[in-house]
Amino acid sequence: MGSTHDTSVQTVVLGITGCIAAYKACELTRALMREGIRVKAVMTEAATHFVGPLTLRTLTDQPVAVSLWDDPGSSPVHHISLAEEADVFVIAPATANVIAKLAQGRADDILTTTALATEATLVIAPAMNTHMWRAEATRANLQTLRDRGAVIVEPESGELACGDVGEGRLAPLEDIMDAVRYELSRSLDLSDRHVLVTAGPTYEPIDPVRFIGNASSGKTGYAIAEECARRGARVTLVSGPTALSDPFEVDTVRVTTALEMQAAVRRAFGDADAVIATAAVSDFRPEVFSSDKVKKGEAPDSVRLVRNPDILEGLGEDKIDTVLIGFAAETQDVEQYARLKLESKNLDLVVANDVSVPGLGFGGDMNKVILVDRHGTRELPTASKRVIARSIADELSRLLCERDIRL
Ligand SMILES: Cc1cc2nc3c(=O)[nH]c(=O)nc-3n(C[C@H](O)[C@H](O)[C@H](O)COP(=O)(O)O)c2cc1C
Incomplete structure (x- = not known):
């Protein structure tokens, strides 16, 4: 470059x-x-x-x-x-x-x-x-x-x-x-910035071969990490399990569970100018992990779950001047939930999408998102995740400039 x-x-x-x-x-x-x-x-x-x-x-x-x-x-x-x-x-x-x-x-x-x-x-x-x-x-x-x-x-x-x-x-x-x-x-508008991106799902193991997970492919987060690096940022990508290869010129940290993701995020958060949290972190994990594979005949009637920490909420509580961008995948009242998330988690921007629309969101290459911040709501046209990543990097660049002016 x-x-x-x-x-x-x-x-x-x-x-x-x-x-x-x-x-x-x-x-x-x-x-x-x-x-x-x-x-x-x-x-x-x-x-x-x-x-x-x-x-x-x-x-x-x-x-x-x-x-x-x-x-x-x-x-x-x-x-x-x-x-x-x-x-x-x-x-x-x-x-x-x-x-x-x-x-x-x-x-x-x-x-x-x-x-x-x-x-x-x-x-x-x-x-x-x-x-x-x-x-x-x-x-x-x-x-x-x-x-x-x-x-x-x-x-x-x-x-x-x-x-x-x-x-x-x-x-x-x-x-x-x-x-x-x-x-x-915009070819170098993120120079000298450290951007932390989370991506992919987390897997919460029940035993060595079974886990609770979700359908996040990680594509959006990887595209954002790549876009920010291309525009000059130093990027740390903390990724749950995905089928994607490490993005070019991005420091990629692979994790499996929500607790591992939290630890990796915390390590990088200290000197990050911005966090873009695209990961679909599992809200729950099994209370007990069986180190041996549970036999079919011995399966319990139920698996007791405990809450995972809310990584983004924790960052929102601790942040001083870090720009925080969160994602919301909803199936109804998308804008309303996004605004709630913006305020309750002390975020600067929420990128929200309706995952109930067939062909958009999880797994696919296309998405349709709305951007919700303190100034209002903006709807982006349906576009590839790569194109959406560019718009989000534009928003990040704007938010970092606004932050610089405040400081
Ligand atoms: C006089 C002349 C004008 C041409 N004008 C165009 C044009 O405006 N647009 C176009 O797509 N092809 C045009 N072509 C066809 C291209 O030159 C041709 O498809 C060629 O293989 C393109 O090679 P390139 O894409 O490697 O440059 C023209 C050909 C000639 C002979």
Whole structure:
């Protein structure tokens, strides 16, 4: 993440693909550079038929990547160094072809390989004939990319190079610039913050093979941890049992029970600027743990349960200036319960969702949440957990700034 050279200057890697609008990438380059942004151009082979690499080389004062097999001089693996240097990866104009390749995760040229390797947000500005733009395949590919967190700068309607009039013309330069400015501003907005995230379920053992658990997949918490790390935070993720692999550049602590989670959270809480508690901590645990497997014929009629500690409530009681964000999975009166939780647990924000809606929430990739804080309630549109993670990181960034002003 970020430039490996002068980190005080932000870097946009600008991907250019094979369409008539490719010449507009030159204007975009100049506009970016006027704002002090370093631009590194990556072109597909098709793009070089529309605009010369030498033009981009001269405008950017940087080598231009056009092939995986070029010798870039400074780096042995050019696509990886470019991917790491990008604070934002802009593809403008983007062809239908490159959008399809990105959606599939293909990596058969320098542009798509770099795009697949980068951690930076992708800002994609499509340009194409109206029928290509409206094609079902293009719509589906763009939705896939949106769900993965790419920002799509929608094309406008107008006269197209092919003579048609309709949607598909590259968005105005200022729209693309606005999207890039916004993404650059949030690419490092959590720098120097320590964010503690909890995720997943807890398992409360009855015997060595049986437990009380719940259906939390951990996906939301992992996506939030990853997003905060990407935006510069030091992240500790305390995770119950999940099938997910440790997020990149996140200190992941694996636990099983609620008591273990509480201990791990307490250890990290001291120097945390913020806690985002997404874990579905079991409210109860069996009073007795049998160290031997309970035989089928010897099963008790009932299992006596005792209450687990409420980890978040404990943090709310002890916090001085730590930002606390809690989650509420409800099946009815979602907003009402969320507001109750906000106040009773001394939280700064509650992210609430209705887990009774089929296909949303637990387990799936999509969710629909409302954000409840002291100022009011805001409903976010149905989106992938990755996109929701970004909105929650935006909220966190805002709450940390408000806290800084108070301190
Ligand atoms: C004159 C001409 C103009 C083109 N304009 C576009 C365009 O605006 N949008 C698009 O998606 N494809 C356009 N194409 C088709 C792409 O160049 C073609 O799909 C190519 O394979 C894209 O390669 P790339 O995605 O690797 O850059 C055009 C082709 C030609 C010959």
